[in-house]
Amino acid sequence: MSKFDIIAFDADDTLWHCESLFQDTQSRLIEILDQYADHESVQARLHDTEEANIRLFGFGIKGFTLSMIETAIEISDKKISAEDIHEITMMGKAMLDSPLELFDGVDDVLDDLAGRYSLHLITKGDNMDQYNKIEKSDLAHHFQKIDVVLKKDVPTYRDLFAEHQTDPHRALMAGNSIPSDVLPILELGGWGVHIPYYVVASFEQHDDDPVHDRFHRVDRLAKLPDLLQYLEEN
Ligand SMILES: [Mg+2]
Numbered sequence: 001m002s003k004f005d006i007i008a009f010d011a012d013d014t015l016w017h018c019e020s021l022f023q024d025t026q027s028r029l030i031e032i033l034d035q036y037a038d039h040e041s042v043q044a045r046l047h048d049t050e051e052a053n054i055r056l057f058g059f060g061i062k063g064f065t066l067s068m069i070e071t072a073i074e075i076s077d078k079k080i081s082a083e084d085i086h087e088i089t090m091m092g093k094a095m096l097d098s099p100l101e102l103f104d105g106v107d108d109v110l111d112d113l114a115g116r117y118s119l120h121l122i123t124k125g126d127n128m129d130q131y132n133k134i135e136k137s138d139l140a141h142h143f144q145k146i147d148v149v150l151k152k153d154v155p156t157y158r159d160l161f162a163e164h165q166t167d168p169h170r171a172l173m174a175g176n177s178i179p180s181d182v183l184p185i186l187e188l189g190g191w192g193v194h195i196p197y198y199v200v201a202s203f204e205q206h207d208d209d210p211v212h213d214r215f216h217r218v219d220r221l222a223k224l225p226d227l228l229q230y231l232e233e234n
Contacts, residue, residue: 010175060126065092152180
């Protein structure tokens with residue numbers, strides 16, 4: 001008998017590229033604001049503004065765009081030109097409109113696992129933005145359940161598992177963020193698999209690996225089926 005009732009997946013930077021888009025846009029913002037402040041100051045100010053705005057905007061491109069504009073106005077002491085504000089707005093729109101780039105082999109891995117497990121997608125962010133990406137990805141058919149949540153914390157996962165009548169002890173979640181995709185699941189008694197992405201969002205930074213026998217790491221998604229087989233046999 002299998003150890004797992006569900007295998008849950010994060011989406012951004014786990015199934016497709018996402019954070020690299022934010023980093024590229026942020027680099028352009030730093031260039032635009034170069035005449036007003038050094039790179040580190042812009043980066044720090046943007047992070048603080050985003051953090052303060054999360055309560056109001058949640059995670060997502062629209063909130064990020066408003067936070068870029070707010071940062072630009074404040075760091076330039078209100079001297080930023082309408083032309084620059086226009087460019088920042090267009091940068092946000094270009095992000096929303098950009099093509100989705102799936103990781104190599106995602107479709108095959110999900111196809112393989114969907115034959116053996118119930119797969120869930122649990123992604124955090126703006127509803128419209130996340131559902132647009134899910135549609136662009138053409139991966140929705142692999143998942144029995146898809147949830148877009150505002151936060152990925154213990155109460156959110158507990159509610160989701162209760163809603164789907166899933167025993168968290170028989171759930172495994174795979175994702176690129178230790179704080180969002182791994183730690184809450186471990187706390188609820190489930191299994192957490194970290195699949196690192198080469199850039200980490202400032203809000204998803206985590207220094208130490210969890211010390212836990214239900215914590216695992218694979219360096220890419222394609223290795224998840226082998227890990228699952230190992231866990232089933234041991
Ligand atoms: Mg992610």
